[in-house]
Amino acid sequence: xxxxxxxxxxxxxxxxxxxxxxxxxxxxxxxxxxxxxxxxxxxxxxxxxxxxxxxxxxxxxxxxxxxxxxxxxxxxxxxxxxxxxxxxxxxxxxxxxxxxxxxxxxxxxxxxxxxxxxxxxxxxxxxxxxxxxxxxxxxxxxxxxxxxxxx
Amino acid sequence: xxxxxxxxxxxxxxxxxxxxxxxxxxxxxxxxxxxxxxxxxxxxxxxxxxxxxxxxxxxxxxxxxxxxxxxxxxxxxxxxxx
Numbered sequence: 001x002x003x004x005x006x007x008x009x010x011x012x013x014x015x016x017x018x019x020x021x022x023x024x025x026x027x028x029x030x031x032x033x034x035x036x037x038x039x040x041x042x043x044x045x046x047x048x049x050x051x052x053x054x055x056x057x058x059x060x061x062x063x064x065x066x067x068x069x070x071x072x073x074x075x076x077x078x079x080x081x082x083x084x085x086x087x088x089x090x091x092x093x094x095x096x097x098x099x100x101x102x103x104x105x106x107x108x109x110x111x112x113x114x115x116x117x118x119x120x121x122x123x124x125x126x127x128x129x130x131x132x133x134x135x136x137x138x139x140x141x142x143x144x145x146x147x148x149x150x151x
Numbered sequence: 152x153x154x155x156x157x158x159x160x161x162x163x164x165x166x167x168x169x170x171x172x173x174x175x176x177x178x179x180x181x182x183x184x185x186x187x188x189x190x191x192x193x194x195x196x197x198x199x200x201x202x203x204x205x206x207x208x209x210x211x212x213x214x215x216x217x218x219x220x221x222x223x224x225x226x227x228x229x230x231x232x233x
Binding site for chain 1 (some may be wrong): 157159160161202206209210211225227228229230231232233
């Protein structure tokens with residue numbers, strides 16, 4: 001398991017290679033990369049700054065990976081989240097999940113992202129033509145996380 | 152009883168403070184009420200109906216949670232990472 005909060009960018013290929021290096025029990029790796037967009041809520045976004053709560057962030061990410069491990073049989077998980085100033089097109093977050101089969105890898109990857117969006121203490125601030133603004137939490141993100149409790 | 156209280160993101164900016172030490176005994180809701188009583192931006196941001204979260208020792212808690220002595224308490228807006 002690898003959980004990192006960093007300012008630097010990351011390379012999906014390198015992370016996937018590191019997961020599968022030296023092992024032959026993995027049948028599937030599902031991954032997600034979230035990117036900074038140039039538009040949000042009808043305004044152009046020139047840049048964004050990501051703030052977090054050092055200490056709690058790492059604990060919250062470890063906790064949600066533990067929850068994924070309790071729900072599915074996973075062989076490895078990598079979560080990398082960037083902080084600091086990012087430009088449109090820059091990668092923000094990477095989640096990669098290795099399992100024996102695709103089913104648990106796909107499901108756990110989506111679960112981790114849904115929980116990360118609502119549980120991990122990160123906040124985005126955008127630079128727009130109207131000035132700086134903090135991104136507001138979305139009800140749709142709460143709904144996405146809640147559906148994992150419904151079944 | 153002494154608490155270390157941290158603020159993040161919009162709340163840190165509006166309050167103009169990132170961290171302070173407070174003498175307080177009681178629940179998370181009680182602490183929020185005491186902060187609201189400062190008036191101004193404190194009353195505004197922590198008013199009923201405004202969305203914020205409280206973490207105690209780096210775990211999100213319900214407002215009725217009792218704050219342990221020496222706790223690190225954080226108050227912040229709903230998270231927006233990912």
